Amino acid sequence: MNAPHNWRQQSQRYLLEGVQCSACDHRMFPPRAVCTECSGTAMRAHRFCGGGEVYSYSFVYHPPAGHEEFAPYAVALVRLDEGPLVAAQLTDVSAEDVSIGLRVEMVTRRVREDSTDGVIVYGYKFRPTIPPARR
Amino acid sequence: MSTPGVAIIGVGQTSVGEHWDRSLRDLAVEALLSAIQDAGSPAVASLFVGNMMAGELTGQEHLGALVADFAGLRGIEAVRVEAACGSGAAALRLGCMAVASGAADVVAVVGVEKMTDRPGAEVTAALAMAADGDYEARQGLSFVALNALLMRRYMHEHGVTREEFAPFCINAHRNAVGNERAMFPFTISAEDFSKAKMIADPVSLLDSSPVCDGAAAVILTSLETARAMGRRAVRVRASAIGTDTIALHDRRDILELRGAATSAARAYEQAGVTPSDIDFFEVHDAFTIMSVLSLEAAGFAKRGEGVRLGLNEEIGRTGRIPITTMGGLKARGHPVGATGMYQLVEAALQLRGEAGVNQVPNATLGMTQNIGGSGATVVTTILEALA
Numbered sequence: 235m236n237a238p239h240n241w242r243q244q245s246q247r248y249l250l251e252g253v254q255c256s257a258c259d260h261r262m263f264p265p266r267a268v269c270t271e272c273s274g275t276a277m278r279a280h281r282f283c284g285g286g287e288v289y290s291y292s293f294v295y296h297p298p299a300g301h302e303e304f305a306p307y308a309v310a311l312v313r314l315d316e317g318p319l320v321a322a323q324l325t326d327v328s329a330e331d332v333s334i335g336l337r338v339e340m341v342t343r344r345v346r347e348d349s350t351d352g353v354i355v356y357g358y359k360f361r362p363t364i365p366p367a368r369r
Numbered sequence: 370m371s372t373p374g375v376a377i378i379g380v381g382q383t384s385v386g387e388h389w390d391r392s393l394r395d396l397a398v399e400a401l402l403s404a405i406q407d408a409g410s411p412a413v414a415s416l417f418v419g420n421m422m423a424g425e426l427t428g429q430e431h432l433g434a435l436v437a438d439f440a441g442l443r444g445i446e447a448v449r450v451e452a453a454c455g456s457g458a459a460a461l462r463l464g465c466m467a468v469a470s471g472a473a474d475v476v477a478v479v480g481v482e483k484m485t486d487r488p489g490a491e492v493t494a495a496l497a498m499a500a501d502g503d504y505e506a507r508q509g510l511s512f513v514a515l516n517a518l519l520m521r522r523y524m525h526e527h528g529v530t531r532e533e534f535a536p537f538c539i540n541a542h543r544n545a546v547g548n549e550r551a552m553f554p555f556t557i558s559a560e561d562f563s564k565a566k567m568i569a570d571p572v573s574l575l576d577s578s579p580v581c582d583g584a585a586a587v588i589l590t591s592l593e594t595a596r597a598m599g600r601r602a603v604r605v606r607a608s609a610i611g612t613d614t615i616a617l618h619d620r621r622d623i624l625e626l627r628g629a630a631t632s633a634a635r636a637y638e639q640a641g642v643t644p645s646d647i648d649f650f651e652v653h654d655a656f657t658i659m660s661v662l663s664l665e666a667a668g669f670a671k672r673g674e675g676v677r678l679g680l681n682e683e684i685g686r687t688g689r690i691p692i693t694t695m696g697g698l699k700a701r702g703h704p705v706g707a708t709g710m711y712q713l714v715e716a717a718l719q720l721r722g723e724a725g726v727n728q729v730p731n732a733t734l735g736m737t738q739n740i741g742g743s744g745a746t747v748v749t750t751i752l753e754a755l756a
Contacts, residue, residue, distance in 0.1 A: 235507065243503065262619075264504055270619065290525070290623075292517035293570045294509065298494035301509040309514050309569075311522075311618055319618035321505050321518075334525050345508060357508070 247357035254280035284340030326361035376602035379408025379588035385702030393483035400584035408588035416447040419460030419480035420706035453499035455741025457709025458748035479586035480710030501616035517569040520658040536679030545696030552702035578703035585710035609635035629666035636749035651712040653740035709739030720754035
């Protein structure tokens, strides 16, 4: 991933920033110009809280180029508490502990192998929610 | 808009496999020339080339001119059509529009993909571009992983085990034995299926179609011209594209392939038929879960019951709705941008009564469904045998 491409998605990948439709309050991630519910076009930024639960999951044994060093790794569709699904890797969890319904929270991790153009690509992954008492 | 009076008057296909000695242009030209010859060598006015990954995997874009040039058709109108794994049938749709509108009399459509020159991880990364590049592929989700998320959720919601998907793989392989162009012409047992190695859990090697090379082509013209030429023709009764969100996560219900449902509904309306009129169905079995979701979306099973069509032996050659009659993507092979055209060539052969030992008895109406991405572009085509 080159520098401009990486740079312009910082708010999404570091902050989980999407949009909220001003007309119907529907929340979407990633941002888009036209609301998927009401086709409204007035949007304001919405930063998701990062909490959610596993909606579906898999373990990738044959990764695409750029992800080989992480394999095998867990991926999931996470249902965010505010509604949308997000596709992401799971981290800090062993395979036998992953299940549909598992509570997870967003963390920032390195998501790709280092490229030759000097960009270290960080982004969101999700880990099992750590109860406040154990933080 | 319907496609009034469009006919397929010629078909051609290369064998599917790892063609180390053959280039993308070699494959496309072989299939195309074979189709032109099968049609009685008419003068082709327009060429549509369906392909997904030539730039990424072969370092070659601009396939319209390339294929026209090397097929000896220099000077004709020629463009490439791209809709991920749905590129082949999408190219056919444009070919039908060209004939139906009167813009071109004789149109050639070829689907081609050359995948085996690159290492596996690069092919996996290129295939993932059929999904949302920024929000699926670059998060590390391979295309297989997206199908695994669908399959896992399907098993969870409908109380289905992964072994219950086995009949789709077994049926495809059984049918490939009778197809001399197929990549994997051998049978698979239920035990083989249950022991298969995982690619992205719960999707195993035997749920998945292979990486391979191939090309397939058809020649289209108006029904009137086909009759005047005295050619053995198959009529295109419907050709319809439906779309859905590019990313799985943007769908309200990931197990409802809305693009497939929309595309099928449009095709049924164009042809004036219902699912019960269809004699066989070439489904897009890139993964077993896709066969199931496609059968449900196209109206052959209720939500959550598509998997039963396999378990109840309704998908075989003499079953209620025969599918993947020449091996499907699983066993004939899935040269991505060519796949939609292979489905159409095979359906045309069935309707011409030339499917050999795989002939579906009394087939007069055949349907194909070619799916791009995880269901973002779906092309449904209905073909009819002409007496």
